[in-house]
Amino acid sequence: MKERRAFSITGGMCPRCEGRGSVNDIDLTQVYDDSKSLNEGALTIPGYSMDGWYGRIFGGCGFFDPDKPIRRFTKRELNDLLYKEPTKIKVEGINLTYEGLIPKIQKSMLSKEVSSLQPHIRAFVERAVTFATCPECECGGTRLSEGARSSKIKGISIADACAMQISDLAEWVRGLKQPSVAPLLVALGETLDSFVEIGLGYLSLDRPAGTLSGGESQRTKMIRHLGSSLTDVTYVFDEPTIGLHPHDIVRMNNLLLQLRDKGNTVLVVEHKPETIAIADHAVDLGPRAGTDGGQVVFEGTVEGVACQQDPHWSASGRSRLAEAVGAYAFGRDGGAWRQHPQPAQRQRRHPDGRTDRTHRRGGLGQELADHRLSGGARGRGVGRPGTDPWLAAE
Numbered sequence: 001m002k003e004r005r006a007f008s009i010t011g012g013m014c015p016r017c018e019g020r021g022s023v024n025d026i027d028l029t030q031v032y033d034d035s036k037s038l039n040e041g042a043l044t045i046p047g048y049s050m051d052g053w054y055g056r057i058f059g060g061c062g063f064f065d066p067d068k069p070i071r072r073f074t075k076r077e078l079n080d081l082l083y084k085e086p087t088k089i090k091v092e093g094i095n096l097t098y099e100g101l102i103p104k105i106q107k108s109m110l111s112k113e114v115s116s117l118q119p120h121i122r123a124f125v126e127r128a129v130t131f132a133t134c135p136e137c138e139c140g141g142t143r144l145s146e147g148a149r150s151s152k153i154k155g156i157s158i159a160d161a162c163a164m165q166i167s168d169l170a171e172w173v174r175g176l177k178q179p180s181v182a183p184l185l186v187a188l189g190e191t192l193d194s195f196v197e198i199g200l201g202y203l204s205l206d207r208p209a210g211t212l213s214g215g216e217s218q219r220t221k222m223i224r225h226l227g228s229s230l231t232d233v234t235y236v237f238d239e240p241t242i243g244l245h246p247h248d249i250v251r252m253n254n255l256l257l258q259l260r261d262k263g264n265t266v267l268v269v270e271h272k273p274e275t276i277a278i279a280d281h282a283v284d285l286g287p288r289a290g291t292d293g294g295q296v297v298f299e300g301t302v303e304g305v306a307c308q309q310d311p312h313w314s315a316s317g318r319s320r321l322a323e324a325v326g327a328y329a330f331g332r333d334g335g336a337w338r339q340h341p342q343p344a345q346r347q348r349r350h351p352d353g354r355t356d357r358t359h360r361r362g363g364l365g366q367e368l369a370d371h372r373l374s375g376g377a378r379g380r381g382v383g384r385p386g387t388d389p390w391l392a393a394e
Contacts, residue, residue: 012148012158017134021141024110026102028082030128034071042070045105046120053096060091061098113210142206159206166192167201187227194223198251215243222255231263238269249274277302 013019036042038058039050048054050066059066063080064073073081084100109117114125133141142149142159149157153176161169170192176185195201198219203212212220218240225235240256241249253275260266260280270276282305284298298305 012144014134014143014145017141017143019143021134021143022131023134024106025130025132026105027128027130030124031101031105032070035069037069038066040069043101044124045101046124048101056091057089057096057098061089063098115210162206163204165201166195166203166205169205170196170201191223191227194226194255195220198223198255199248213243215248218242219248219252219255222252222259226255226258226262232265234265234267235259236267236269239271240268241270241272241275246274253278276305 014021017023031045032042033044034042039055041050043050043054050058055066058064063084064077070078070081080100082100082102084098085103086097086099089096089098109121109125110129114122117125134143142162144159149159151157152160156172161172164172170189173185173189173192178185195203200216200219200223203216209217222237222240237256241252244252249272256266256268256275257278268275268279276282279302282298282300282302283296284305286293286295286297
């Protein structure tokens, strides 16, 4: 007697939609042409060709006749073709697993974000599948089971908390006084406050990630890094302020400084003078784009960037850069240069036992001077092969 057991822990997810918040309805007329047999190419699913393994499986499974038109299948044969649970079979002496078309489509295609699928598969899904809010998830698809929704703190369930605006949720979390989970509440409050500080307090935690704009997604990722306990990490950001409102650039700058002050190195490829102005060290690559780029035309302090006399810059371009960086960093009233707090020095121990004191800063360092980085537009560079993967001597 054979006995099969299956173990699964669903947690608080809705068993109907498996935590996705939506269910799908597949149009069978887009899956197969019932006037044809399987061997005649009835299946219209991308990748399901009778010339490969699927043809061997359908032909050797014995559940139906692959030469009979699908419209002439009995109810059992059609059910086996579409919905049969995974079943062990042997085809041409090889042990294989047969599974109905619908569960295979759900596992291979519908378990992913539609936008992440290959173009031809995405076109099939958009044509054959209709998505709707899960009827078993109350309040419009909360993705949670009834048990998870019924558990509440001060009358608020986890679904209610996720639907709240982050700024409101942060205030609600601060009002919770539970000594047994105090460290958790502190960490959660700090993360939520970071969202508010960077201008994302209007979002809610039940917002699908695919609906975030480029700027929102960029800032969300930075908050994740900010909450990490790792230090002495090198972060590289490629134009993190792209698409941001000038008011949000200031908030982005604050995040960059916080990452640095935790003891990390922050490298930023940027063209916005508002972000250049907060750098501890600046490297200007150019003089132009493409094959004419990659040369270090300036390397030093931000004051030097604002005052440099690079002959490759036009008079108007140099004036605009100096005015923008100078106005931001020095203040339009001619005030003193704004000093940003430097991270504390730290000891570094070498294999031979000696130690030295180093500190992290947001720049490439003096060793880049008088070297050339190959390729790339102004502000970018890619290293050539050599003893140092980043640098190649002039």
